Amino acid sequence: MKVTIDGITVDVEPGTSILNAARQIGGDIVPPAMCYYSKLQGSGGKCRTCLVKVTKGSEKDPRPMPKLVASCRTGVMDGMEVQNITSPEVIEARKGVVEMLLINHPLDCPVCDQAGECHLQDLGFEHGAAKTRYEFDRRTFEKIDIGDKIQLHMTRCILCYRCVFTADQITNTRLHGILNRGDHSEISTYISKAVDNDFSGNMIDVCPVGALTDKTFRFKNRVWFTKPVEAHRDCDKCCGKVTLWYKGEDVIRVTGRKDVYGEVEEFICNTCRFDKKKTADWVIEGPRKVSHHSVISANHYEFTPLPVVKTNPVLMEANKEQFERETRL
Amino acid sequence: MGRKLLLEHINVPGINTFDVYRSKGGYASVEKALKTMSPEAIVEEVKKSGLRGRGGAGFPTGMKWSFLAKPEGVARYLVCNGDESEPGTFKDRYLMTYIPHLLIEGMIVSSFALGANTSYIYLRGEMMPQVRILERAIAEAKAKGFLGKNILGTGYDLELYVQPGGGAYICGEETALLESLEGKRGNPRIKPPFPAIAGLYGCPTVVNNVESIAAVVPIINEGGDEYAKIGIGRSTGTKLISAGGNLKKPGVYEIELGVPVEEFIYSDEYCGGIANGKRLKAVVAGGSSVPILPANLILKTINNEARLMSYESLSDGGFVSGTMLGSGGFIAYDEDACIVRNTWNFARFYHHESCGQCSPCREGTGWMEKVLHRLEYGHGKMSDMDLLVDVSKKIEGNTICPLGDAAAWPVASAIRHFRDEFEWHVTNASEATSTNYGLAHYADPLKVVETA
Numbered sequence: 173m174k175v176t177i178d179g180i181t182v183d184v185e186p187g188t189s190i191l192n193a194a195r196q197i198g199g200d201i202v203p204p205a206m207c208y209y210s211k212l213q214g215s216g217g218k219c220r221t222c223l224v225k226v227t228k229g230s231e232k233d234p235r236p237m238p239k240l241v242a243s244c245r246t247g248v249m250d251g252m253e254v255q256n257i258t259s260p261e262v263i264e265a266r267k268g269v270v271e272m273l274l275i276n277h278p279l280d281c282p283v284c285d286q287a288g289e290c291h292l293q294d295l296g297f298e299h300g301a302a303k304t305r306y307e308f309d310r311r312t313f314e315k316i317d318i319g320d321k322i323q324l325h326m327t328r329c330i331l332c333y334r335c336v337f338t339a340d341q342i343t344n345t346r347l348h349g350i351l352n353r354g355d356h357s358e359i360s361t362y363i364s365k366a367v368d369n370d371f372s373g374n375m376i377d378v379c380p381v382g383a384l385t386d387k388t389f390r391f392k393n394r395v396w397f398t399k400p401v402e403a404h405r406d407c408d409k410c411c412g413k414v415t416l417w418y419k420g421e422d423v424i425r426v427t428g429r430k431d432v433y434g435e436v437e438e439f440i441c442n443t444c445r446f447d448k449k450k451t452a453d454w455v456i457e458g459p460r461k462v463s464h465h466s467v468i469s470a471n472h473y474e475f476t477p478l479p480v481v482k483t484n485p486v487l488m489e490a491n492k493e494q495f496e497r498e499t500r501l
Numbered sequence: 502m503g504r505k506l507l508l509e510h511i512n513v514p515g516i517n518t519f520d521v522y523r524s525k526g527g528y529a530s531v532e533k534a535l536k537t538m539s540p541e542a543i544v545e546e547v548k549k550s551g552l553r554g555r556g557g558a559g560f561p562t563g564m565k566w567s568f569l570a571k572p573e574g575v576a577r578y579l580v581c582n583g584d585e586s587e588p589g590t591f592k593d594r595y596l597m598t599y600i601p602h603l604l605i606e607g608m609i610v611s612s613f614a615l616g617a618n619t620s621y622i623y624l625r626g627e628m629m630p631q632v633r634i635l636e637r638a639i640a641e642a643k644a645k646g647f648l649g650k651n652i653l654g655t656g657y658d659l660e661l662y663v664q665p666g667g668g669a670y671i672c673g674e675e676t677a678l679l680e681s682l683e684g685k686r687g688n689p690r691i692k693p694p695f696p697a698i699a700g701l702y703g704c705p706t707v708v709n710n711v712e713s714i715a716a717v718v719p720i721i722n723e724g725g726d727e728y729a730k731i732g733i734g735r736s737t738g739t740k741l742i743s744a745g746g747n748l749k750k751p752g753v754y755e756i757e758l759g760v761p762v763e764e765f766i767y768s769d770e771y772c773g774g775i776a777n778g779k780r781l782k783a784v785v786a787g788g789s790s791v792p793i794l795p796a797n798l799i800l801k802t803i804n805n806e807a808r809l810m811s812y813e814s815l816s817d818g819g820f821v822s823g824t825m826l827g828s829g830g831f832i833a834y835d836e837d838a839c840i841v842r843n844t845w846n847f848a849r850f851y852h853h854e855s856c857g858q859c860s861p862c863r864e865g866t867g868w869m870e871k872v873l874h875r876l877e878y879g880h881g882k883m884s885d886m887d888l889l890v891d892v893s894k895k896i897e898g899n900t901i902c903p904l905g906d907a908a909a910w911p912v913a914s915a916i917r918h919f920r921d922e923f924e925w926h927v928t929n930a931s932e933a934t935s936t937n938y939g940l941a942h943y944a945d946p947l948k949v950v951e952t953a
Binding site: 217 | 669671686691852853854855856857858859860864865867868871888894895896900901
């Protein structure tokens with residue numbers, strides 16, 4: 173099936189969503205996704221950041237779709253034409269969605285452990301306004317410890333439902349869910365319960381914001397000061413392929429390997445995540461490549477830096493003069 | 502006097518019992534449909550009747566039925582949407598309370614037409630008396646052989662269940678209703694797939710409003726063509742209107758579509774005018790989610806023609822100067838009503854009822870409510886009106902289900918038509934908390950735009 177997104181045509185399998193077709197093209201035309209997670213069935217459609225405009229339905233039925241559609245949950249049709257960043261309407265709607273996502277968000281990035289790898293932060297940076305128009309109290313919740321390893325800070329949550337799908341699909345039992353409705357809805361275990369099973373830690377990885385954080389890593393370090401290293405070990409529960417986050421000689425965090433879209437390649441178990449924090453536990457593969465768009469890539473050079481002083485005859489001449497002037501004194 | 506099709510025998514004592522209902526010609530359509538008609542013929546009759554969904558959207562019922570997928574070996578379901586919770590609408594509750602057998606009769610015929618052997622009536626959680634009334638009526642019908650196995654010896658089986666919901670407005674959205682009926686959290690599903698392909702328990706499902714299903718009864722009794730003769734244009738048949746607000750005689754009226762709005766408000770046959778000798782200021786014509794119109798625009802369209810109670814005439818002028826028939830919740834406001842307070846009240850409702858699944862509606866409804874609250878209580882700013890319009894635009898059309906649109910329209914339309922009243926709330930803030938803006942110019946005759 174052929175689909176054209178922002179003027180770029182790509183051939184995809186039938187049944188692919190517009191978002192995944194865009195990801196096959198890659199680059200700037202990929203709509204942002206806060207709630208969609210390709211590894212979780214049924215996710216997506218909720219955050220509305222991936223809205224796109226379908227200007228031509230298909231080859232058979234060329235009518236445009238009347239409303240903007242969520243690209244993560246709309247399948248492509250043969251000959252479909254989609255506008256993402258080329259449509260002012262989409263940009264405007266996305267700006268609106270980002271504003272809505274941020275009005276009840278505490279914006280406590282300076283103390284949030286997710287900062288630096290937070291999708292909402294990226295989205296706010298790209299589409300948000302410098303100032304808010306919201307002049308009311310933001311909703312707040314008490315922090316809850318769900319288990320001894322995970323802390324839930326509901327105030328930051330954007331209700332993407334990813335952690336609910338994770339618990340449903342990756343773990344044996346789901347102990348948490350959505351309570352209440354509207355802007356009072358919250359992720360909760362209702363009666364305080366510890367979410368504790370072998371794969372519960374994946375909820376931290378799938379959370380696009382800082383609502384679910386790793387208690388063993390909380391306030392230890394900013395992520396952009398850590399060194400991500402790829403490693404693996406033989407694990408009888410999971411694939412054992414992880415990213416180790418080093419501070420100096422110490423492993424201070426273990427996560428799944430996240431791709432460009434922030435999705436883990438494979439889910440890992442809690443033993444790997446929380447209990448194996450010694451270099452000796454792991455077989456090191458090498459430094460993790462981080463996209464240069466991410467702040468985590470700061471000071472990670474993948475190339476030889478250009479020499480600072482270029483062999484410019486004019487500069488060399490000027491330097492000589494200056495050298496002479498200064499040595500004379 | 503207009504024809505009554507649904508409420509013809511409403512004043513007969515004991516019409517809520519099977520025997521009286523039967524003696525007035527009830528269940529004739531079941532006999533006719535099951536014994537003499539094929540399911541396809543019934544769908545065809547309903548298509549010919551031009552019946553449009555009475556729940557609000559006005560989608561042709563026959564068309565909806567014909568979209569139902571019919572794969573072999575998969576059950577099909579008919580679900581009756583009785584989750585009527587739109588502020589201003591109370592027609593379905595009235596119908597189910599006083600003439601429950603009409604709904605059951607319609608359910609039997611419709612289920613037969615769709616090939617459903619199990620059908621559900623989903624009621625709003627607050628309607629517990631109606632649940633009991635319907636369950637008693639179902640038991641009566643079953644005892645007389647109109648429900649259960651082998652109905653009237655035709656070999657058709659139908660089980661009918663009443664399911665109360667938890668009391669959430671959002672469960673009136675058809676996919677949220679199905680989720681709730683399945684025992685899950687009532688969050689609207691992301692469409693496609695539509696319920697006609699994968700609905701209840703993943704099977705093809707039709708969800709219809711109570712009144713739409715009841716209207717199938719006269720269609721079968723008299724034939725689709727006869728039914729289509731009533732009404733005007735593409736708005737065929739009769740419609741129950743729940744008239745409320747500052748009217749002399751509020752209540753449920755069955756009208757032939759096409760009655761002029763002016764006649765509906767002022768004639769003694771219907772609402773009998775505005776209560777206490779006051780003057781009309783504004784009207785919400787179809788339940789809280791449709792745009793509100795000032796008195797002059799509800800009585801006359803922008804082209805100075807009389808506005809009629811029909812799908813087309815009420816929406817004449819689009820969003821600029823029109824509204825919608827919606828679910829028929831007709832609310833009239835007199836000159837003492839405060840439009841700002843009313844808009845805040847509606848916004849409060851939508852804030853309370855938003856399911857919280859998708860972000861524009863979850864956050865935007867709360868934001869609009871807070872801004873309107875500020876305006877109503879004298880802390881507003883001049884920029885608030887533009888802010889509200891902008892927020893409503895950011896919600897409208899960007900949500901999973903129509904609740905976002907329903908929350909955005911009343912706010913946007915109130916500011917469009919009553920902007921000076923909103924501004925007065927800012928400029929005369931202290932006065933606005935104790936007195937009202939009054940009628941102002943909202944009932945003035947429309948200026949006729951001269952055409953060149």
